[in-house]
Amino acid sequence: MTKISQSLPSEGLIIVGVDANQNESSLKKAYDTEEVANFILSVLYCIDRDLPMTNFNPAAFKYQPEWIPNNYCLKHNVIATSNQAFVFDGVNISIKEDEKFHIFSSYKYPVDYFQKIARQGGLEPLAHFEDENHRMVIHVLS
Numbered sequence: 001m002t003k004i005s006q007s008l009p010s011e012g013l014i015i016v017g018v019d020a021n022q023n024e025s026s027l028k029k030a031y032d033t034e035e036v037a038n039f040i041l042s043v044l045y046c047i048d049r050d051l052p053m054t055n056f057n058p059a060a061f062k063y064q065p066e067w068i069p070n071n072y073c074l075k076h077n078v079i080a081t082s083n084q085a086f087v088f089d090g091v092n093i094s095i096k097e098d099e100k101f102h103i104f105s106s107y108k109y110p111v112d113y114f115q116k117i118a119r120q121g122g123l124e125p126l127a128h129f130e131d132e133n134h135r136m137v138i139h140v141l142s
Contacts, residue, residue, distance in 0.1 A: 001117060001120065002122055004123065005122030006122065011142075013126070013141065013142050014142075015141075016138070016139045016141065017137070017138050018109055018136070018137045018138075019106070020110050020114070020130070020136065021108050022069065022108060027065070027074055027108070028065065031076075036063065037063035040063045040076050040103055041061060044061055045058045052088065052090075053086060054086060054087040055084075056086040057082075057084055061079060061081060061101075062078065062079050062081055063076070063078055064078070064100070072109050072110065073106070073108070074108060076103045077102050078100070078101050080099045083095065111128055111130070111137055111139075114137070115128070118141050123141040124142045125141055126140045127139075127140045128140065
């Protein structure tokens with residue numbers, strides 16, 4: 001936020017859309033789908049295709065979202081569905097069944113927390129607008 005704040009003209013505004021959904025059941029409903037699973041698992045196929053891999057099986061994983069409320073974080077994990085041994089760039093690697101790997105995170109900042117980090121970064125919250133379920137927020141900052 002500091003770099004954004006420093007590059008903003010003195011009279012400039014920035015509009016930021018934020019997913020602020022803190023409801024675990026609706027997050028599961030939105031993210032624990034076949035479409036999202038296919039998207040996340042496609043990363044493993046790219047790894048197999050683009051990196052120096054031998055005997056890596058990208059089909060031997062399943063997707064598992066994990067909500068971490070204290071960090072406002074939805075972790076996108078993959079879980080190994082079987083043991084597997086492969087070589088990555090000349091290094092032997094073994095994965096055990098049920099081993100979990102964190103692929104990336106989706107942060108779901110509530111309004112007050114987002115405004116706090118905006119202020120810490122040198123931005124001033126001017127207004128915010130929420131959808132009727134309070135899950136999506138548009139922030140106006142200067």
